[in-house]
Amino acid sequence: MNDPTRMTAAELLGLYRSRELSPVEATRAVLERIEAHNDRVNAFCLVDADAALEAARSSEERYSRGEPKVRLDGVPTSIKDVFLTRGWPTLRGSKAISPKGPWEDDAPLVARLRENGAVLLGKTTTPELGWKGVTDSPLTGITRNPWDVSKTPGGSSGGSAAAVALGMGPLSVGTDGGGSVRIPAAFSGIFGLKPSYGRIPLWPPSPFGSLSHAGPMANTVADAALMLDMLSEPDSRDATALPYKKVAYSEGVEGGVTGLRVAFSPNLGYVDVDSEVAEAAEKAARAFEEMGAIVEETNPGFEDPVECFNAHWFTAAANFVGHFEEGKRELIDPGLEEVVAAGERYSALEYLAAAEARAELGLRMSLFHEAYDLLLTPAMPIPAFEAGRNVPEDSPHRQWMSWTPFSYPFNLTQQPAASVPCGFTESGMPIGLQIVGGRYEDALVLRASHAYETARPLDRRPPEK
Numbered sequence: 001m002n003d004p005t006r007m008t009a010a011e012l013l014g015l016y017r018s019r020e021l022s023p024v025e026a027t028r029a030v031l032e033r034i035e036a037h038n039d040r041v042n043a044f045c046l047v048d049a050d051a052a053l054e055a056a057r058s059s060e061e062r063y064s065r066g067e068p069k070v071r072l073d074g075v076p077t078s079i080k081d082v083f084l085t086r087g088w089p090t091l092r093g094s095k096a097i098s099p100k101g102p103w104e105d106d107a108p109l110v111a112r113l114r115e116n117g118a119v120l121l122g123k124t125t126t127p128e129l130g131w132k133g134v135t136d137s138p139l140t141g142i143t144r145n146p147w148d149v150s151k152t153p154g155g156s157s158g159g160s161a162a163a164v165a166l167g168m169g170p171l172s173v174g175t176d177g178g179g180s181v182r183i184p185a186a187f188s189g190i191f192g193l194k195p196s197y198g199r200i201p202l203w204p205p206s207p208f209g210s211l212s213h214a215g216p217m218a219n220t221v222a223d224a225a226l227m228l229d230m231l232s233e234p235d236s237r238d239a240t241a242l243p244y245k246k247v248a249y250s251e252g253v254e255g256g257v258t259g260l261r262v263a264f265s266p267n268l269g270y271v272d273v274d275s276e277v278a279e280a281a282e283k284a285a286r287a288f289e290e291m292g293a294i295v296e297e298t299n300p301g302f303e304d305p306v307e308c309f310n311a312h313w314f315t316a317a318a319n320f321v322g323h324f325e326e327g328k329r330e331l332i333d334p335g336l337e338e339v340v341a342a343g344e345r346y347s348a349l350e351y352l353a354a355a356e357a358r359a360e361l362g363l364r365m366s367l368f369h370e371a372y373d374l375l376l377t378p379a380m381p382i383p384a385f386e387a388g389r390n391v392p393e394d395s396p397h398r399q400w401m402s403w404t405p406f407s408y409p410f411n412l413t414q415q416p417a418a419s420v421p422c423g424f425t426e427s428g429m430p431i432g433l434q435i436v437g438g439r440y441e442d443a444l445v446l447r448a449s450h451a452y453e454t455a456r457p458l459d460r461r462p463p464e465k
Contacts, residue, residue: 004029005167006461009075009223012170016063016074023063023074027056027119030076034121034168037464040149043162045081045140046088047122052076055119062117071230073117076169080160081123082130083107083173083214084204093128093137096328108201108235109173109214116230121169124159128333129207130175131317132390133183133400133407135159138333142388145188146462147429151384154184160217161188165462170219171227177212178313179407182419185217186379186432189421189460191449192217193224195442197414200231201238207320210240211312211411219460221420221450225249228442242440252443253450258292260448263372269299271405273381280423280431281378287456288376288448300368300375302409305361306401309408311346311354313401318343335390338398362413369438374448377406379419379432406434416442420449421458428463 004012004026015021031049038044059074068074079085082092084107089099106114113120128137135143135158143158145151146166153162157174161184164172174181176194185192194215206212216227226249234244264285267273273281289295318340321329329337368375382403385392390400401408410417416439419432433452437445 005033007170008220009072009170009218009226010220012075016068019063023056023059023119024053026074027052027076030121030167030169033166037166037168040144041146041162041166042141042143043124043159043166043168044078044122045125045159048088051087052119052121059117059119069115069117071116071226072113075118075171076121077113077118077171078121078124078160078163078169079110080157080172080174081126082175083110085110085120085123088123090123091139092130093126093139095139095331096324108203108237109231111235112230112233118171124157124163124172126159127156128336129317129320130156130177130180131333131336131339132156133179133404134390135184136388138331144387145384147189148384150387151429152187152387152389154187154384156180157217158184161185161190161192164190164217164219165460167461170223172217173227173231174215174217175206175212176215176411177206177208178309178401178411179404181215181217182379182407182417182432182434183404185419187384187430189430189458189462190217190219191221191224191418191420191453193228193418193446194410194416195228195232196242196416196440198240198242199442201235201241203235203237208313208316210414211316213411221446221453222250222253225253225446228446247443249443249446253446255447256291257288257448257451260293260373261371262288262293262295262374262376263300264295264297264376265299266297266378268377268406269301270304271381273378274383276425277378277381277383277431281376281433284422284433284452284456285376287452291451291455300365302361302364304405305357305409305412306405308354308357308361309401309412311351312358312412314339314343315346315351316343358412361409365413365415366439373437373444375436377434377436379406379434381405383425383429383431410436413439415439416445418445418449420452421460422456423458
């Protein structure tokens with residue numbers, strides 16, 4: 001374990017403090033890994049090696065004085081290219097956004113990372129505006145799964161997932177409006193958390209409004225919890241953020257699951273699930289029982305809310321693209337144009353009906369969590385499929401929501417939900433387990449994820465082909 005690219009953030013920080021490794025050495029190793037592998041997977045759309053090394057040298061000086069910053073000083077970290085980052089263009093995978101800038105602002109979470117000494121490496125790829133569950137765009141091309149480059153890593157935070165999985169920095173931040181952290185975490189064999197809505201302040205607001213959450217992506221739950229400690233700190237630019245309460249998420253992951261009431265729903269009552277995925281999820285549920293949880297197989301009792309989700313998602317896309325300058329709309333992804341056109345056809349009454357349906361779903365899940373502390377499901381019903389497609393080849397559907405039925409319900413309800421690796425298919429592709437908590441129970445989701453990760457550790461390093 002003398003390769004910095006195989007280390008967690010926690011391990012790096014320990015070695016920095018003991019002076020056995022320097023932030024400059026770790027950053028150089030990560031930059032070399034990006035140089036060696038990014039052409040294969042297209043995880044980064046922007047790498048700023050000079051800025052990263054300058055930040056690493058500043059970090060090394062602080063350690064030499066015995067004055068490191070509080071949490072992430074010297075840890076190489078990437079940023080999904082939807083978050084404003086001072087000095088770098090934020091193009092959101094779109095040819096319709098000018099790179100000219102000026103780019104003078106940091107989004108809240110980027111500001112928190114800088115304040116805590118993270119070494120920012122660059123921006124990771126996203127589909128245009130983060131509109132779908134895979135990662136490709138007219139601007140940056142196709143991003144590929146490091147476990148099998150013929151497959152998608154998922155999306156829309158697929159660049160971040162591929163980067164973390166391949167050791168191109170142990171930490172990244174993504175967004176999740178319908179599964180965009182959990183989908184690529186599941187497909188790429190890493191951990192990803194969608195916290196409760198408002199837990200991490202966002203500015204500017206997401207095009208997808210109150211569906212969209214920011215979330216940490218890492219190889220371990222402990223690293224993600226460490227990120228949430230700082231990413232959840234207040235920022236007055238987000239008027240919808242939750243009232244800030246100082247919580248040390250990283251200190252609460254060790255509590256275990258003994259005595260927790262856990263519902264296991266293998267299919268939510270309506271999802272067709274791949275047999276290998278179903279078997280892995282069932283084994284994971286049994287592991288919770290072995291760890292002392294009280295596990296019951298049951299469904300939360302709602303029908304597929306896809307029409308409700310589509311009404312929110314499509315109209316949000318139409319509203320955002322409607323602000324583009326004349327002539328820019330013709331530059332957008334054809335699939336996104338379909339979604340925008342569909343959004344423009346919704347009436348105000350149809351949107352309000354969807355809002356009512358969303359409220360009913362939220363109520364149902366609030367009542368469900370009076371009986372159960374956690375809900376377990378597969379994160380995805382299928383393993384990763386061919387890169388460059390919006391849906392699997394044999395799918396009769398056109399839109400990505402058709403194969404993500406476990407993720408988007410919990411964007412509608414704004415609950416915390418995570419994907420933790422729980423196995424592999426026979427062909428070697430990762431499988432994720434989704435762990436859902438009641439609203440605001442972010443710490444509990446992290447604690448349960450850590451307990452499972454500890455009880456069923458997996459080798460998460462993809463083969464280097």
